[in-house]
Amino acid sequence: MPDEPLQELVEREDLPAMRAWLAERPPYLIADELTRTGSPGAAVAFRLLDKDRQLEVFEELDPAHQQEILLGLRDSAFREVVERMDPDDRARLLGEAPATVARRVLAGLSPGERRMTAALLGYPEGSVGRYMTPETVALRRGLTVAEALEVIRERGPDAETVYTLPVVTDSRRLVGVVSLRALVTSEPSAAVAELLAGDALSVHATDDAEEAARLMQEANLLGLPVVDSEERLVGLLTIDDAVELIEAADTEDIARQSGASPLSGHYIRATVFALARARAPWLLLLIVAATLTVNVLQFFEATLAQVTALALFIPLLGGTGGNTGSQAATAVVRALAVGEVRAADLPRVIWREARVGLVLGAMLAVVGLLVGTLLVGAEIAVVVAISIVAICCWASAIGGTMPLLAKKLRVDPAVISAPLVTTLVDATGLVIYFLVARAVLGV
Amino acid sequence: MPDEPLQELVEREDLPAMRAWLAERPPYLIADELTRTGSPGAAVAFRLLDKDRQLEVFEELDPAHQQEILLGLRDSAFREVVERMDPDDRARLLGEAPATVARRVLAGLSPGERRMTAALLGYPEGSVGRYMTPETVALRRGLTVAEALEVIRERGPDAETVYTLPVVTDSRRLVGVVSLRALVTSEPSAAVAELLAGDALSVHATDDAEEAARLMQEANLLGLPVVDSEERLVGLLTIDDAVELIEAADTEDIARQSGASPLSGHYIRATVFALARARAPWLLLLIVAATLTVNVLQFFEATLAQVTALALFIPLLGGTGGNTGSQAATAVVRALAVGEVRAADLPRVIWREARVGLVLGAMLAVVGLLVGTLLVGAEIAVVVAISIVAICCWASAIGGTMPLLAKKLRVDPAVISAPLVTTLVDATGLVIYFLVARAVLGV
Structure with missing residues (x-):
């Protein structure tokens, strides 16, 4: 069987090779390759399949790519595919399609199928009604x-x-x-x-x-x-x-963890602007939040001018606090998602995450002490070490708490992304660092 | 039915209430509560179930908690539960149990069941053989x-x-x-x-x-x-x-994304030290890597002493670069996991992530320019804005590339965690920042 990717055969318009390629693959693999190929090539390849396999392949596609294929079909083929779809798949397709496509789909349906689809579309988005099949044997x-x-x-x-x-x-x-x-x-x-x-x-x-x-x-x-x-x-x-x-x-939780909205489509097919759009809102919010770190540093600018060496450890402390905090947040978000932790566990989670932070901080402080002593001197090294312990303890507690607070406020805990925790811990960690520095160095 | 958590009934040793509680719940909920209760209370509650429900509940537990329960049972009950388990579940239990428990389990089995289990255990860990059932109807x-x-x-x-x-x-x-x-x-x-x-x-x-x-x-x-x-x-x-x-x-990928090893057990039941152990290795590695940022800043210390205001934007730039990079890394790791991207897509991914970074950087630079001008002055604001564009473009390309390189080197792409990307981008981003500053400010 042809080993080239379908995409290349489509580009060469090599119909016999495309037919051979399609004949040898299971529907899910064909759907995968059609998704990567994109219209209009995908629609050309799709038309080469026989009716039954068309339906099988079509059902494997996600709604966005189903639309692409549909729009590349002649009216009769379009109607036949839509008529034979499962009502729940059809409802999902219609739920995401623009009104013109939706109307065309509904117009082509037989009355029975149209009624079933309309019933499913009557349920709110994200509800069981949108995903269930009405075609049961009771x-x-x-x-x-x-x-x-x-x-x-x-x-x-x-x-x-x-x-x-x-x-x-x-x-x-x-x-x-x-x-x-x-x-x-x-x-x-x-x-x-x-x-x-x-x-x-x-x-x-x-x-x-x-x-x-x-x-x-x-x-x-x-x-x-x-x-x-x-x-x-x-x-x-x-x-x-x-x-x-x-x-x-x-997938949504994972994207949210990095402060991005989930992409609705396929990564390779998404445009540069679609990718940027999914990531931009949080980056904007976070850079605005990060101006807080500028304010904090401005507040301590006199101390910083007096002891420039303090600046050397700003990224290290920010990074360590951010990492500790996002580990805690990630662990708790996942534990909530799979049901291991409930909102009522809040006090328990704060207490254990603070202790975890303390253990981790004590360990990392040793590294801070060594690096500090070697690179700048013992006094600043002590400041760095104490700050690491305090920041880790604080970051871990905050990181573990925020997803639970979100849950209590009925916000999706997954929005408590690692970047959000990192940014928060950055600003507060700097305050801790400079307060420790003032106390230890007496500046 | 009693609405208190099972755990409280167990602590009060209120057997009638425990029986009532257990009688009204489906097996998966009972398993959930046993997991939260922990031994020896969980074993006490487990013994109150009748034989058939015992098995149903037992099958819902993960291997670590199955062990806990087993060790709390008398020999005959122990043997009966193990004999009636599905062979694949039993193989998984044995795969994770200490040798003493494993021997006791195998000793109690009938010859037929023992043979099936031994066959499954002959397959490598993580292979299909460990998870399949041999009890098919062919x-x-x-x-x-x-x-x-x-x-x-x-x-x-x-x-x-x-x-x-x-x-x-x-x-x-x-x-x-x-x-x-x-x-x-x-x-x-x-x-x-x-x-x-x-x-x-x-x-x-x-x-x-x-x-x-x-x-x-x-x-x-x-x-x-x-x-x-x-x-x-x-x-x-x-x-x-x-x-x-x-x-x-x-779950493993999500934990890895935050630079933690996956926990083998339940979040609420894990000890503080187990949680710390899962997170410590990466934090240590990352803090050692972060000393690179100290070196970079030391290298530019003269510039920093001359223009202290440059220090004010270090966390903001580090944060922005880190966020942009980890978004790209997270997106590509997930796309690899679900099969949307392959190792061969590397050049395509670099090119598109660099452009995504450019778009995002241009947008964020506007914020940087505003904040910089308002808080310190136009000259430094220009430095910050130019740096943001360069850092975002670089961070996004690096973040998108690293998981694919890992894949090519046959390393799990999920180890390219957000913190790893953040730390790398932190150090390199500082170099970009200070080079831009020197060029623009002429210091």
Whole structure:
């Protein structure tokens, strides 16, 4: 099979080689390469796929790239792809598409599909309703195993999954869940109601989607029933969507940790301006916050003029405090994200992070003392060492506390980025440093 | 149901309340609380659960806490829990347990279970073999759907999953995969061989487990067959283990991004010294690297003594450079982790990050110019502004490049942490700053 990247074949417009390349790859790899290729080349390659594979590949793309491909298709092909998409994927595509594209998509749908999509779009962004599939196979409470399997055989092909089967009353109220595994390993005459899984977890369609996804992960579920405010079944959140939700949340948290907004698309395809835009707001905020360090240094300018050597350690102290603080912040943000720490743990976290800072500070102070003594002299070295201990203790406590305070204020803890902590610790660390210097050196 | 945390009930030794608490919670929540409670209280609570729930709760714990619980059980209970564990979970427990515990676990096992566990432990750490389940239901190629369903009914209860069914030849060579969904929605007389899924992905038992997990996520698979070097089926990697692998990898990457080693256990349960130990090595390395900034400033000390005001902007410039660099590094590390960027993209990444840095630098320079002019005067403000542009461009290019270089050198790109980039940019940024100052101010 051709080993060149698809992109090069597309650039050469080598259709036979493109066909051969596409024929040999699984859909997720094709989707990957289409994403890197970009329109209009991607649309050309996409059109070479047969109908079934088109759909499989299309489902692997994220909404932004789905749009790109769609806009490169003729009307009939466009309509067919959209009609065959899963309703939840379609809702996500529409949620991010500009109004003109959204209208074109909705116009091409059959009434049934349009109704399902509109229902999903009615739920708030980021809620379970946007990510669940409405195409479930629900079983009535009174069925036997054999009857249930018959229902699945009939309605299974249209459903997104048949492995988690919600069991409902006649008025569609959720009773519990039965797994297909339980059905196929039981006697045909057994009652479905006897096979209900022990812990019947469910979520509401308006609940937070990321939290529901983490619940599925923790409880090892392949499907989680979704109900409305009257506990009636409206859909099912499936594990593939849950995994994507968790990955997207992690990507977002990681970007936020460096003070950037998450990119909505692919790194290699994003324009320079898109990358800059994702990073600019925090950098601006942080440089404005950093003027505080200029003020602090101005305040101590007389001391600095008297002992210029103090300036030599400003970056080292700022760096050490910043690093200690951002380690603490990163650890606590992650512990919050995976549920190991709760807002109520605040006093406990402050106390332990302060002690961690003390231990780390004492260790780092030894290095400071050595470096200081070797490069400038014992007196300033003592100032540096004492400052390191105090700054580390302070930075660690602040870094650990801020994400919890954010959580208490109902702000996403991930916005307490390493750069934010670093900038804060920079300014306050300088105050500590010069106060110690004044006390020790008597200036 | 009692709303107090389990921990408090354990401390009060209120057995009836503990029983009530345990009876009302799903296993994953019980596991969560046991983890926070710690031994010996956790073992006391664990013993109050009935046998089946014990196993369900036990499987939700991570290996470190499984050990804690095990050591609090009587011999017969200990043996029973271990015997009933999934072989892959047991292998992971043994992989991390001290030799004495491992021997006790192995001694208690029945011969069949011991053989399976030993086989898994034969694979290298971090390989698929350690995470796969050997308990699969494999179907012979010649079966009909009805015969296959009969096999599943018989052997399904002992298997970890029945949703992904590997299809094999008589010599156990992997032919492909059929889904239970395909079986239950097909005619009983149909041939299994006709229902094989289109793209038959599989991995080798010695392959990297994280990569296999990401493949499952990308290709939306619930199970991925695992083969030996002769393409014979040896097991199945299931989605729940894949999700855990991805989450653990993300947690590790996030910790690394702040220059800390990943904690092996739970944040709240880790001791102050365990937390400090995870963070100390990088902090030490970074403070030693930061002495470079002291050297640079010493080199320019004459300039600094002449124009003390230059010192005022050292933290602001260091901070801005560090933030810009770590944003670039974080973005590229993540793009590498999720497969959006490859090592071969190096020139492309340098070029685009340098331009992103230029755009960001130009924007931030305006702030620098304003702040500088207001606080110290136009001349120094010009120095600051020019330095910001140069430093941002440099920091962004360096930050984006280092993870790719690490990847080329076969080092985990995640070790290119934000603090490492910050420290490097700190020292080099100072050189840029003072060279600009000398040129503009003529000192």
